Amino acid sequence: MxxxxxxxxxxxxxxxxxxxxxxxxxxxxxxxxxxxxxxxxxxxxxxxxxxxxxxxxxxxxxxxxxxGHRVEEKGTRITLNVESKRDFERKLLKGENCTIEIPSLGLEIPASTLPARFIPIADFLHRALTDILRQAQATGQGGNPELKQFVQKLMAFMDADLLPATMIFDDPAGNTYLESFSAPEVDPTIVTVEYERSVMQEALVGSSYDHTPI
Ligand SMILES: [Zn+2]
Missing domain, CATH: 2.20.25.420 (ZPR1, zinc finger domain)
Incomplete structure (x- = not known):
């Protein structure tokens, strides 16, 4: 470094x-x-x-x-209770291995959707949506009913129509961060849990990482 x-x-x-x-x-x-x-x-x-x-x-x-640490010792699972549109202003550092889930809507944004980003959640969701639609068009899946439902739900969520809802940011490499509005005091709407990686996750973070020196 x-x-x-x-x-x-x-x-x-x-x-x-x-x-x-x-x-x-x-x-x-x-x-x-x-x-x-x-x-x-x-x-x-x-x-x-x-x-x-x-x-x-x-x-x-x-x-x-x-x-700088490439892969942290443990994976992290960050849970955010999204209560209002203001929560979408929180800055997100999305690690390249981070999957984002919104369980109450049955939505999952795979880690591969976008590379590592440091932007507000709202901007991230817009870019993810654009990327998902572009990939669907490119593979001839633009008219897929499941995709349409996914897009409708995600857009409603982004408009704060389906709140409160929980967002889970799961990064087996531990390189994802979500802005707290009350740091260093505890932010009651964010819960971060560290976990030991499974053998599969260990292989994933080890092999997916770009080892080019910074
Ligand atoms: Zn080139």
Whole structure:
């Protein structure tokens, strides 16, 4: 990990400087290009690297967040009681292995839907919805009745029509964080539980991780 003295708090609103230049392979074409990175100090959590790569070879733009610890000792399961639209303003650092469930609606957003992101829950849900619809169109599933029902429920949830509801952020790599409105005091609407990974989860977080050094 690089020197952290000058770490700046940045998010996807574009605040903060990208202060490191790191050669990395493009995830699309494999060309080695100079990625830009900034260290993000997330209060009451940890420091992560925000990486942006604009490939000069194939014009792909990719963006992700990486934890200095790569994989934490334990997985985390964060439960949020969503009571009002204000809860959607909480910032979420979604780890790349994090699955999001809304059990009362029977909804699950798989970890693969979006790469690691540090954005408010509302923005995350919008991007996830866009991504799910794009994938459905690309595979000819756009008219699937189950998908339509999923989308309708998710949109109603995002409009705060189906509250209160519980959201569960389950990350076997332990790299997911949800903003508390009362830190460092306990926020009664968030419950975080650490757990030992199963053999399957251990294999998942070990093999899915991009081992390219930061
Ligand atoms: Zn490329």
């Amino acid at each position: 690089a020197d952290t003295t000058n770490a700046t708090l940045v998010d996807e609103s574009g605040q903060g400087a990208m202060d490191l230049v790191i050669p990395r392979p493009c995830p699309n074409c494999g060309a080695i290009v100079n990625g830009k990175a900034a260290l993000v100090d997330i209060p009451h959590f940890k420091e992560v690297a925000h990486l942006i790569l604009d490939c000069s070879n194939c014009a792909t733009r990719s963006e992700t967040y990486k934890s």
